[in-house]
Amino acid sequence: MSQEQNDAALLEPIADLCDGQVSFKTEGWRRLILMEGLRFKAGPRQCTMDGLLCLNHDNTTYPTKLYLTENVGCGLNWNESPYLLGRQWHTFSWSNVSQDQSPFAILAAHLAPLSKGSPS
Amino acid sequence: MGPGRENWNIRTYIMTAEGKHEVRIHIDRQPYQSPTPTTGEALYNLADIGKHKELFKEATGDHEDKPVARDHTELHLHQDDHFYSEKEEAEKKVHITVDRVAKTVRAGDWLVSALKAEVGVDAAKVLAQIKPHELVDLDDAAHIKVHDGEKFMSHARTGASS
Numbered sequence: 001m002s003q004e005q006n007d008a009a010l011l012e013p014i015a016d017l018c019d020g021q022v023s024f025k026t027e028g029w030r031r032l033i034l035m036e037g038l039r040f041k042a043g044p045r046q047c048t049m050d051g052l053l054c055l056n057h058d059n060t061t062y063p064t065k066l067y068l069t070e071n072v073g074c075g076l077n078w079n080e081s082p083y084l085l086g087r088q089w090h091t092f093s094w095s096n097v098s099q100d101q102s103p104f105a106i107l108a109a110h111l112a113p114l115s116k117g118s119p120s
Numbered sequence: 121m122g123p124g125r126e127n128w129n130i131r132t133y134i135m136t137a138e139g140k141h142e143v144r145i146h147i148d149r150q151p152y153q154s155p156t157p158t159t160g161e162a163l164y165n166l167a168d169i170g171k172h173k174e175l176f177k178e179a180t181g182d183h184e185d186k187p188v189a190r191d192h193t194e195l196h197l198h199q200d201d202h203f204y205s206e207k208e209e210a211e212k213k214v215h216i217t218v219d220r221v222a223k224t225v226r227a228g229d230w231l232v233s234a235l236k237a238e239v240g241v242d243a244a245k246v247l248a249q250i251k252p253h254e255l256v257d258l259d260d261a262a263h264i265k266v267h268d269g270e271k272f273m274s275h276a277r278t279g280a281s282s
Contacts, residue, residue, distance in 0.1 A: 013220060013273065016250055041254045061282070076281055097279045105275035108248055112257050113281065 013104040019048060027084055031055045033103055034085065041115040042072035052089055053107055056099060064097045066110035074117025147175070147203045156197035160188045163195070169205045178202040214268040218247075225266060233260040236274075245274040 001009070007024055011033065015022045020036025031054070038051035052067040067089035071078045076092035083089075097109040142153050147167040154166055160175070169175055175188040178201075188195070188203065212227040218239045225238055236247050249256045249264070250271040258264060 013250075016271070017255060039253045041256075046253055093282045094279045095282045098276065101276055104273060108246075108255055108257070108273065108275040109279045111255055112246070113279065115254065115257065 010103050013102075014107060017107075020050075025052075025085060029056070029058060030084070032084070033107075035107075038068075040111050042074050043115075043117050045072070047072060051107075052084060053103060053110070055103060055106065061095045062093070062097075063099045064106045064110070065091050066094070066107065067091045072114060074114050076113060076117060143197050143199045143201070145197055145199075145201045145203065148205055154197055157194045158197060159192045160190050160195060161192060163188060163203065164190050167203075167205070173205040175203055175205050178204065214266060214270075216266060216268070216270045216272060218272045219274055227266060227268070229263055230266050231260075232258045232262050232264060235264070235266065236260070239272075241274040244277065246277050248273050248275060 011022045011024070014033065014035060017039050018035050018037050019039065022033060022035050025032040025034050033053040033055065035051040035053065037048050039046070039048050040051075041047070047070075049069045051069075054065040054067065057063055057065045067082065067084065068091070069087075069089065071090040071092075074092075076094070078090055078092045080091045080093075081088055082091070092113075094110055094113060097106055099106070101109075142155050145152055145154050145163075147163070147169075150167070152166050154163065163169075164175060167175075175190075176185040177188055179185050185204075213224050214227045216223050216225060216239075218241065223239045225235065230238075232247055233243065235241075236243060236245075241247055243260075247258045247260075249258060250273060255273075
C-alpha cells in the first residue's frame with residue numbers, strides 16, 4: 001500500500017463524522033489532521049465545527065490533542081487557545097491519550113468526555 | 121358479491137363435527153383447511169410453524185400485516201386469508217462493520233459486553249457506535265438493538281481531565 005493509500009485509509013473513518021474534507025497537515029513539528037465540519041455531541045448539544053487533531057503533541061502527559069473552533073464547555077478545563085494553520089483554536093486539558101493507536105481511536109478518546117459532559 | 125361468488129362460498133364452507141365452519145386459508149403459499157373460529161396456536165400447529173418463527177396475517181391496502189400470537193386467542197378466519205411465517209428477530213442475521221471489518225451477528229437486543237465478545241473486541245476497550253451525527257461510546261452494561269448496516273469502532277479507554 002502506498003503512503004497515499006495508507007493516509008486515505010486512516011482518514012476514511014474520520015470522514016464518516018465530518019461534513020467537509022479531512023486531510024493531513026503539518027505545522028512545525030506538529031502532525032495534524034484537519035477535520036472540516038466535525039459532527040459531535042457536547043452534552044445534549046449537537047455540534048458541527050472544524051476540528052484539528054494533533055497526533056504528536058510534544059508533551060508526554062498530553063501526547064495527542066483535539067482542537068476545536070469553539071469552547072463547548074462540558075465541565076472540562078479549556079486552558080489553551082493556540083494559533084495553528086492560520087486560525088485560532090481552543091482545546092481542553094485531556095491527558096494520556098496515546099499516540100500509539102489509529103487517528104480515529106485518538107479522536108474517539110478525545111470526543112468521549114465531550115459527549116458525557118454538560119455544556120457551559 | 122354476485123350470485124356466482126355466493127354459490128362458490130357455499131360449496132367451500134364445510135361444517136365441522138363441532139359445528140364450526142371450515143375455510144381454506146394459505147400459510148406460506150400452501151393451502152390449508154382450518155375451522156373458524158380457531159386460535160393462533162392451532163394455526164401454528166396446522167402449518168407446523170417452528171418455535172423460532174412468527175406467523176403474520178397479510179393485510180390489504182396501507183394496513184400493516186398483523187402478527188398472530190401463539191396462544192389461545194380466538195381468531196375468525198375468512199376464505200382465502202393469507203398468512204406467512206418469518207424468522208423471529210433472535211434468528212435473523214445482520215451484517216455490521218466493526219473497526220472497518222465486516223461481521224455477521226444475530227439481529228436485535230445485545231448486551232454491549234456480549235456484542236464485544238461476539239465480534240472480537242477486547243473487553244478493555246470501549247465499543248462506540250458511529251452514527252450520522254456523532255460517535256456514541258457504549259456502556260458495557262447497556263443493551264442496544266443491532267440493525268443491519270450499522271457501524272461500530274473500538275478505542276482504548278484512555279484520557280483523563282487534568
